[in-house]
Amino acid sequence: MRVRSGLVAVVAVSAVVSLNLSAPANTATAVEVGGKPVPIVGPSPTAGDAIASANVTLTPGALRAAVSGRVLVPDANPAVITVNGHPVGLDTPVHRNDRVEVTPGTDSVEPVDERRVVGTAPGLPRVETSLWNPGRPRVDTQTVGRVSGEVVSTALTEVGVPARPETGRVVALTFDDGPDPKFTPAVMAILAEEGVKATFCVLGSAARRHPDMARAQIAAGHARCNHTVDHAHLPRLSPEGLTKQINGASDILTELDGTPPTIFRPPYGELSPQAIAAAQRAGMRVLTWNVDSDDYRKLAADKLLAKVMSAVKPGGVILLHDGGGDRTETVAALRPLIRALKAQGYTFATPTPAP
Numbered sequence: 001m002r003v004r005s006g007l008v009a010v011v012a013v014s015a016v017v018s019l020n021l022s023a024p025a026n027t028a029t030a031v032e033v034g035g036k037p038v039p040i041v042g043p044s045p046t047a048g049d050a051i052a053s054a055n056v057t058l059t060p061g062a063l064r065a066a067v068s069g070r071v072l073v074p075d076a077n078p079a080v081i082t083v084n085g086h087p088v089g090l091d092t093p094v095h096r097n098d099r100v101e102v103t104p105g106t107d108s109v110e111p112v113d114e115r116r117v118v119g120t121a122p123g124l125p126r127v128e129t130s131l132w133n134p135g136r137p138r139v140d141t142q143t144v145g146r147v148s149g150e151v152v153s154t155a156l157t158e159v160g161v162p163a164r165p166e167t168g169r170v171v172a173l174t175f176d177d178g179p180d181p182k183f184t185p186a187v188m189a190i191l192a193e194e195g196v197k198a199t200f201c202v203l204g205s206a207a208r209r210h211p212d213m214a215r216a217q218i219a220a221g222h223a224r225c226n227h228t229v230d231h232a233h234l235p236r237l238s239p240e241g242l243t244k245q246i247n248g249a250s251d252i253l254t255e256l257d258g259t260p261p262t263i264f265r266p267p268y269g270e271l272s273p274q275a276i277a278a279a280q281r282a283g284m285r286v287l288t289w290n291v292d293s294d295d296y297r298k299l300a301a302d303k304l305l306a307k308v309m310s311a312v313k314p315g316g317v318i319l320l321h322d323g324g325g326d327r328t329e330t331v332a333a334l335r336p337l338i339r340a341l342k343a344q345g346y347t348f349a350t351p352t353p354a355p
Contacts, residue, residue: 033100040094047081048090050100061105066112066145066152073147077105110147116157117142120285124163126276129290130315131166134352166315169346173198173338174289174317176227176265177324179206179213186331187322188220194338196348201225201265204249206323207256215257223350226250226261226284231324234266234275242278250282263287263351287351289319293330296321301333309340317351 028039033054040049051058061077064070080103081088094100120126121135138160143152173191175198178184184200191198200217202224207214218224228234228245229252237245246264254260264284266275271286279286291311293304308318320334321327341348 029094029096031094031096031098031100034102035099038100045094046090047083047088047092047094047100050094050098051081051090051102054100056102058102059104061107063147064107064109065148065150066110067150068148070148072110075105077108079103079105110145112143112152113146115142115144116140117154118283119160120280121163122160124285126280127271127286127288128317128351129288130317131170131172131349131351132315133164133166134285135163136161166349169314169344170349171291171312171314171316171318171341171346172349172351173320174201174225174265174287175199175320175322176201177203177206177231178322179210179217180323180327181210181213183327183331184210184213184217184322187327187334188216188222190331190334190338191222192220194335196338197221197223197350198348199223199225199263199350200322201227201263202249202253202261203227203231203323204229204252207252211256214253218257218259223263224253224259224261225263225265225287225351226253226279226282227265228267231267233268233270235270235272237275239274239278242275246275246278246284247282250284285351287317289317291316291318293318293320293333295327295330295333296325298326298329301329301336304329304333305337305340308337312341312344312346 028041029045030037030039031050032038033050033056036054038050038054040053058079060075060079062071063073063076065072081090082101083092083094083098117140119138119140121137124132124134139158141155141157144150145152173196175187178200179202200222202214226246226249229248232245234242234245250261262284264279264286265288269288276286291308293308295304299307312318320330
């Protein structure tokens with residue numbers, strides 16, 4: 001009988017131990033969330049568990065534009081969680097009687113930057129058809145939102161000097177649509193022999209194909225002009241298309257030798273207000289012409305010469321081509337044209353860059 005009593009006693013003790021071990025699994029941990037008691041059921045509770053049990057929403061703060069106040073980033077500034085006054089994350093463990101607080105994220109205003117904005121000189125036309133002495137452009141310092149680009153303030157930094165048209169017997173020879181591997185070297189050789197500097201209105205696509213020729217133009221002291229990437233009809237383009245054609249060509253030309261173009265010539269002479277604005281935003285003056293040689297019609301050299309000489313005038317900008325087709329007659333007419341202009345007292349210039 002004593003042996004049996006011992007067995008019963010051991011079994012009873014084992015049952016009690018088993019019951020005591022399983023009990024903590026359903027024990028609630030009591031914490032405070034926002035000053036109110038909140039029970040959290042389950043092992044290893046966290047700050048996130050406490051916030052979920054209290055049905056508290058984590059509200060972030062937004063990043064807002066500097067001028068309009070519009071929301072730029074809705075969740076830029078997350079809510080702050082503290083346990084017993086110390087900032088924590090959602091996975092931080094909490095214990096009985098801990099105090100959990102949630103502070104909503106606060107809205108903030110985007111940072112601002114300063115930028116130098118160079119305008120056009122007073123009196124300089126938006127589209128130049130003849131040679132101008134460009135004066136000096138007005139320079140402003142703008143404070144702008146770093147994310148939105150909104151202009152917060154504008155302050156005058158440098159006063160502009162008025163531009164004035166060239167009235168002397170000076171002309172500019174301009175060559176479009178190159179560089180061309182056959183005709184551009186022939187044109188440059190004649191210019192070098194005659195001691196004349198010209199302006200080459202370069203297509204980005206042609207410069208990419210013949211980079212050494214494009215570099216040689218700058219090395220020889222000629223001026224470079226942006227003529228778009230591939231001779232697009234600008235009025236037909238979207239704003240994105242204008243940027244691709246105009247800024248894209250500037251990028252190509254600048255990458256060649258670090259010389260960004262400051263003059264823009266529209267293909268076909270076609271312009272729109274949007275195209276003019278896009279070129280000026282890219283830091284370029286817009287130049288067309290007032291003497292058309294009509295060499296794209298493949299006039300005979302003598303007729304081409306007569307046409308230019310009948311139309312030339314002080315400050316004239318003469319349109320010629322070194323690419324885009326057969327320019328044999330242009331090359332044949334170039335030396336006689338230069339000498340005829342010299343005989344009438346003309347000198348040669350390129351569009352003067354603003355200082």
